[in-house]
Structure formats: structure tokens, C-alpha cells
Amino acid sequence: MTAGNKNKTSGQPDLLTTRRSALKIMGSLIGLVKPLLHIxxxxxxxxxxxxxxxxxxxxxxxxxxxxxxxxxxxxGIGGSVLSGLTAENIFILMAVLAVCRGVLHYAEQYCNHFIAFKLLAIIRHKVFAALRKLCPAKLEGRDKGNLISIITTDIELLEVFYAHTISPIAIAVLTSLTMVIFMGSYQWKTGIFAFCAYVIVGAVIPLWNGRRGSSSGMEFRSKFGELNSFVLDSLRGLDETIQYGQGEKREKQMEEKSLELAEMQKKLSRMEGGQRSVTNLTILLASFGMLFFTLYLYGKQEIGFDGVILCTIAMMGSFGPVVALSSLSNNLNQTLASGERVLSLLEEVPLVQEISEEEGDFQTSDRENALAAAGRNDFSGAEASHVSFSYEDESILNDYSIKIMPGKIVGIHGVSGSGKSTLLKLLMRFWDVDSGKILVNGKDVRNIPTSRLRDTESYVTQETHLFHDSIAENIAVAKQGASREEIMEAAKKASVHDFIMSLPNGYDTEVGELGDTLSGGEKQRIGIARAFLHDAPFILMDEPTSNLDSLNEGIILKSLKEEADQKTVVLVSHRKSTMNVADVVYKMENGRVS
Incomplete structure (x- = not known):
């Protein structure tokens, strides 16, 4: 692995462990409800x-x-209220309550699911915003399958929390308190008995079940993410798997991972069954316990016979809310594990903090304003001054200095792993230096507004990523609102226009997922076309011709040479032929330049 593909730090959250308690996770998730609190x-x-x-x-x-x-x-309350009602009036009241129950339940579920799906959209927006801030320093080399799992299934599982957890907890508390008061109105001791039963079913049992299954829930979500990663990796490497006869091996590995996940699911299901059995037994004991307890109080003339019957009926029929609360713990372990993973991602601190226009130490000159009005950017040179940089404990650049003069093609030649790609990423401020300075236009990149820095620079990476879209749209990502004429002009400079026009749908041809329908050289030329379309004055190219034949390499280098009077180009390559177009060539070795 070359230096340019390593992670700067291992300070990523451990997706296999829970860093906070269930109550803290729930508190953080509930905090997101604030915009929809009234609903x-x-x-x-x-x-x-x-x-x-x-x-x-x-x-x-x-x-x-x-x-x-x-x-x-x-x-009791019930007897006092109903003493003056006829049986016919009571039947009418029962019918009204039955209709109200159905209408109110539907309305409650509608509100809860509205909140859930609205919040899921908000959380997805927050997650994508967090990923954008973490990229690229903390996402390069990250397990993409686990990230996909967080963005998709983990966020989807939060629907259970928002639609079936927050409201049921509050409903269970309010309903139980109402019933405690109702039963306590017949005899205060029956109210205490009911309160204890509700607490055991709605709090003690769920907490017991949650505590014994919390680690299993987190492990299950993490293993699920690992399986996603393995499947994604297998699909991407399908050609190699077939070519080298590794199909049976990959299939066996997938089966093993699936069986491991199934065993964990069985373990969670057994916990769920055990919890449900304990809950049902407790409800049964509490119901008959109320009957025997009220009969005992009746024998001591502390409660009337109506209190015996009605308190027992009330006890038996009022466990619905706390049972719903108790059942939450069955899936709550996985839900809280998902919440922990999402919250960990949202709270992760970027290695490089973006600089806004207001925060940047950037005063625009009259000349820069005039150039911006004309649709051009000014560039007066770049410099790395005594820069040291390392990936964790591996030193890449050590007291490195280089000056890049405007209007020149600067070649940086060296073997893989010598720090060439790292230098370009520091110029782009994908990472910050450990010591020293990176200057663009005479200003430290750490003080330049990020949007301005991106406008000033174009970056062509070693591997060009193509989206599952048309070729035109893939080139147009470099410039919002680019016209078809601008896209075609950029493609011509990148020597890819003729190839595109030979395709059945021309620029509207779909490239397929990850650009699989195109060769490495064709993808690379589309990446170069993006750089031309972006029209930045400072172009950074990392092995831009590594997948091209000598003819196409010559055409592209010729285009670069023609652009050099208006652009400044840093050309990184291990090919000596690529360096022929450079005005000045620096040789890089072990983080040193010569």
C-alpha cells in the first residue's frame, strides 16, 4: 500500500463496542425530536x-x-361516577369508548410514523453532512460496507425507536399512573400493589433484558455491517474471483459469515423468548395477586366487593401499555446499537476543519475581484515550506520544501511510496501538515476558505471514480451548470471526445456502476476532462497517464503544454516519459526532493 492510500489516524470509533449507556443513547436520540416536539x-x-x-x-x-x-x-371513583347512570347509558358510553379507541390509536400511530420518517430524513441529511466533513482524511481506507450499513439499515432501525419507543414510554407512564390512581381510590394499598406490578413489567424486566443483551445487539449490528462489506467486496471483485477460481472459497466464507450472523440472531431470539415468558408470568401473577390481595382486604372490611371485582379487572386489562414497553427491549438492543453507530459517526471530529468565508484570513485584492468578475481565478504560486508529515507513526515527508512558480509545468518524479501523492493531498488540504506550512497564493492553506481553495485547484487522482450516470454528467461534476459545449471542449482537451462520439448514445451513454463499462484509460481521460472543465488556475495531476498508451499520453501532455501559459500544473508520475513536458523536474525520494 502506498503512502497516499493510508489513513492519517486510527482514531475512528470502534463499531464493535458501545461507548455510552442505553439511557445516554436514548437521550441523544430524543434530542433530535425537538423540531417535532409538538407532534x-x-x-x-x-x-x-x-x-x-x-x-x-x-x-x-x-x-x-x-x-x-x-x-x-x-x-371508588368508578362507583361514584356510575351510580347515577342507567345500564343503557353505560352501553352507549362503552360504544363511544370503542370507537374512540380505534380513532385515537390510528391518529397516534400516524403522528408517530410521521415523526419517525421525518426524523430519518433529517438524520440522513446530518450523516451525509458529517461524511462530507470527514472526507477524505477519515474515510480513506474506511470499511465502506459498514458505512453503507450505517446509512441504510442502522438509520432505518431508528424508525422503531422514534415510532415505537418514545411515545410508548410516555404513554405507559401516564396510563399506569392513571390506573394507579383509579385502583388506589378504592383502597390505597391496591394502588401501591398496581404500581409495583407496572414497574416490574415495564421497567425492571426490560432493563434486565436490555443489560444482558446490549453487547449482543452491538455485535450483531457490527457483524451485519461486516457481511455487507464482504458482499460488496465480492461483487466488485467478481471478475478476479472467476478468473482465479476463487468462487468456492468466497462462497464458503460468505456462508460462514451468514451462519455466524444466524447464530447471533438465534441468540437474540432466545433472549426475546425468555423475556416474553418472564413478562407473561409476571402479568399472570400480578393479576391473580390483585384478586387474592383484594379478597384479603375485603375480608378485613377495608374494601368493598365492587373494589375487589373492579380492581382485579382493571389490573388484568391495564398491562397493555407496559407490555408494549417491555416488548421494546427485544428489539431495543439492536436499535440502540444502531443509534450508537449513527451517533458515533455524527460526533466524529474531522481531522481537517473546513474554513468558511467568514473564518478565513483572506482579503480579496482589487485585481482578484476583477479576475473573479471576468470568470477567472488568480494564482501567484504555491509552496511547501519545511513540511513534515506522517501517517500515524510512519514518516512520509521530513522537513520538505518546494516552490511552484506560476505558469509552469512542474514535474515530480519518484518511485511509489516516496510521498508524491501525499504532497498533492497536502496542497489540496485533505490533511494538515504536522509541522511547517503549505502556502497557496502566499497564504497558509489552513487560513484559506475551503471553497476558495477548491476553486483555485483541480485535482486528478490516480483512480478516477465514475458515477452510475451518463458520461456528460460524469464530466459535468467539475462545474455546476456546465453547458454541453463546455463539456465537449473539456473532453477534446482530454483526448476523449472522439471515443465518446463513437458510442451509440454519445455523451448520454451510461457508464455503469463504478464505470465498469469503460477501460482504465478511458476513465482516466474523463478524470482529466473534469480538471479541464473545472478551469482552475492550479492543476494537480497524480499519475494522470498511468493507464494511457504512449499516443494518448502524448496528446494529453500536448494539451497540458498548450494550457500552461494560463495554468500552473504539478505533474506527479513515476514515468520518465511524462516528465518530458515539464519545465522543471524534481526527483522525490523518501520524503526528500532534489
């Missing part, structure tokens, strides 16, 4: 009232049966 509060209100409608349906049924008995109804 969340409405969902909680609708859900609470809806559950109470369902619970009091059964309680009203019990009240109706008791109404025909000789027992009075003065021992």
Missing part, C-alpha cells in the same frame, strides 16, 4: 387517552354487572 406531545396524548378507552371498556362491563347487585358503588 410528539400530541401522539402521547392521543395514545394515553386511547389506551384508557380500551381499559375502561372492560371496567365498564364489570360495573354494569355489579349494578344489578345490592352492592353500593361509593367505595
Amino acid at each position: 410528539m406531545l400530541l401522539a402521547i396524548l392521543l395514545g394515553t387517552v386511547g389506551y384508557l378507552c380500551a381499559i375502561f371498556l372492560t371496567i365498564l362491563a364489570g360495573q354494569t354487572l355489579l349494578k344489578g347487585t345490592s352492592f353500593n358503588f361509593s367505595s
Whole structure:
């Protein structure tokens, strides 16, 4: 691996471990709800009232049966309220509650899912913004499959949290408190008993299950990301796999990873089954416990017979909210693991902080204003002054200095790994130097607004990435709103116009994913066309002709020579033939220049 492809630092978050507690993860995720808080509060209100409608349906049924008995109804809230109602009125009230339950449940679910999908869009926007800031220093060499997993499945899993976690927690608390008050109105001891039952089912059991499964949930999400990476890698290397007969080996590896993931899924499913069994047993014990407890209180004449029946019915019928809360822990481990991975990415600090126009130490001269108005950029030279730089512990540049004069083609020649590519990336400020300075137009790049630096420089990398789009659109990424004439002119300078016109759809030809339908040389020439279209005064080229034959190399170098009176070009190559076009050639070896 050459120096130019290594990571500057290993300070990336460990995707296999949880760095914070479940409560902190939930708190951070809930913090994102602030813009939609009013809808969340409405969902909680609708859900609470809806559950109470369902619970009091059964309680009203019990009240109706008791109404025909000789027992009075003065021992609790329900008895006092219903003592003056006829059976017909109670039936009407039950029908109203049944309809309200359905309407309120639908409205609550609608609000929750609206919040969830709105927030997922917001989170995706934040993630892409974070990736843009982290790029390229912290993303170069990063596991792309895991990143894809975070952007897709991990964010999708957060839908469970926003649609089925935040509101259910609040609804369970409010509904349970209401029922504690209702049952406590018959006898305060029944209220305490109900409170303890709700806490065990809705808090103790989920926390126990979450604690024993948190590491498994994080491990499952990370292994899922690793499988994504392996599949993506296998698809990209399909030609090599077939050519060298590695199909069975790759298939076996994929099967092993899939089986490992399946075993982890089984483990999580067993935890889920165990939790569900414990929850159901606790509900059963609490329901019969309320019955026996109220009978005991009835025997001591501390509660009426209506209190025995209604408190028992209320206890049996009111576990819905806390059961929903308890069931969350089954999937919550994976959801929180996904939340941790997303939050870790959002909180990751870029190695290179972008500089805004307001932050930059950049005063525009009258000449620069005039050039900008004419659609041109000024360039007065670049310099690396006593620069030292290393990738982790590996020193690449050591007290390195070079001056690049304007209007010249500067060649930098050297073997792979000598630091040539690293120098270009420092000029682009993809990384910051460890010591020394990189100057462009006499200003330290660390003080130049990032947008201005990008306008001043064009960068042609060793490997040209093509998007799954037309050739015209792939070239046009270098200049927003570029006309077809501008695109064609850039392609002509890059000696790729004739090839494009020979294609069935010309510039509208789709290049396929990763540009697989084009050869390495054709992709490289499209990359060079982008640089010409960008029309920056300072062009950095990293092995721009490595995939070209001598004829096309000569044509492109001739175009560079013709542009040199208006542009400054830094040409990095290990080919001596490429250096023939340079006005001055520096030889680079072990981070030193000669």
C-alpha cells in the first residue's frame, strides 16, 4: 500500500463496542425530536387517552354487572361516577369508548410514523453532512460496507425507536399512573400493589433484558455491517474471483459469515423468548395477586366487593401499555446499537476543519475581484515550506520544501511510496501538515476558505471514480451548470471526445456502476476532462497517464503544454516519459526532493 492510500489516524470509533449507556443513547436520540416536539406531545396524548378507552371498556362491563347487585358503588371513583347512570347509558358510553379507541390509536400511530420518517430524513441529511466533513482524511481506507450499513439499515432501525419507543414510554407512564390512581381510590394499598406490578413489567424486566443483551445487539449490528462489506467486496471483485477460481472459497466464507450472523440472531431470539415468558408470568401473577390481595382486604372490611371485582379487572386489562414497553427491549438492543453507530459517526471530529468565508484570513485584492468578475481565478504560486508529515507513526515527508512558480509545468518524479501523492493531498488540504506550512497564493492553506481553495485547484487522482450516470454528467461534476459545449471542449482537451462520439448514445451513454463499462484509460481521460472543465488556475495531476498508451499520453501532455501559459500544473508520475513536458523536474525520494 502506498503512502497516499493510508489513513492519517486510527482514531475512528470502534463499531464493535458501545461507548455510552442505553439511557445516554436514548437521550441523544430524543434530542433530535425537538423540531417535532409538538407532534410528539400530541401522539402521547392521543395514545394515553386511547389506551384508557380500551381499559375502561372492560371496567365498564364489570360495573354494569355489579349494578344489578345490592352492592353500593361509593367505595371508588368508578362507583361514584356510575351510580347515577342507567345500564343503557353505560352501553352507549362503552360504544363511544370503542370507537374512540380505534380513532385515537390510528391518529397516534400516524403522528408517530410521521415523526419517525421525518426524523430519518433529517438524520440522513446530518450523516451525509458529517461524511462530507470527514472526507477524505477519515474515510480513506474506511470499511465502506459498514458505512453503507450505517446509512441504510442502522438509520432505518431508528424508525422503531422514534415510532415505537418514545411515545410508548410516555404513554405507559401516564396510563399506569392513571390506573394507579383509579385502583388506589378504592383502597390505597391496591394502588401501591398496581404500581409495583407496572414497574416490574415495564421497567425492571426490560432493563434486565436490555443489560444482558446490549453487547449482543452491538455485535450483531457490527457483524451485519461486516457481511455487507464482504458482499460488496465480492461483487466488485467478481471478475478476479472467476478468473482465479476463487468462487468456492468466497462462497464458503460468505456462508460462514451468514451462519455466524444466524447464530447471533438465534441468540437474540432466545433472549426475546425468555423475556416474553418472564413478562407473561409476571402479568399472570400480578393479576391473580390483585384478586387474592383484594379478597384479603375485603375480608378485613377495608374494601368493598365492587373494589375487589373492579380492581382485579382493571389490573388484568391495564398491562397493555407496559407490555408494549417491555416488548421494546427485544428489539431495543439492536436499535440502540444502531443509534450508537449513527451517533458515533455524527460526533466524529474531522481531522481537517473546513474554513468558511467568514473564518478565513483572506482579503480579496482589487485585481482578484476583477479576475473573479471576468470568470477567472488568480494564482501567484504555491509552496511547501519545511513540511513534515506522517501517517500515524510512519514518516512520509521530513522537513520538505518546494516552490511552484506560476505558469509552469512542474514535474515530480519518484518511485511509489516516496510521498508524491501525499504532497498533492497536502496542497489540496485533505490533511494538515504536522509541522511547517503549505502556502497557496502566499497564504497558509489552513487560513484559506475551503471553497476558495477548491476553486483555485483541480485535482486528478490516480483512480478516477465514475458515477452510475451518463458520461456528460460524469464530466459535468467539475462545474455546476456546465453547458454541453463546455463539456465537449473539456473532453477534446482530454483526448476523449472522439471515443465518446463513437458510442451509440454519445455523451448520454451510461457508464455503469463504478464505470465498469469503460477501460482504465478511458476513465482516466474523463478524470482529466473534469480538471479541464473545472478551469482552475492550479492543476494537480497524480499519475494522470498511468493507464494511457504512449499516443494518448502524448496528446494529453500536448494539451497540458498548450494550457500552461494560463495554468500552473504539478505533474506527479513515476514515468520518465511524462516528465518530458515539464519545465522543471524534481526527483522525490523518501520524503526528500532534489
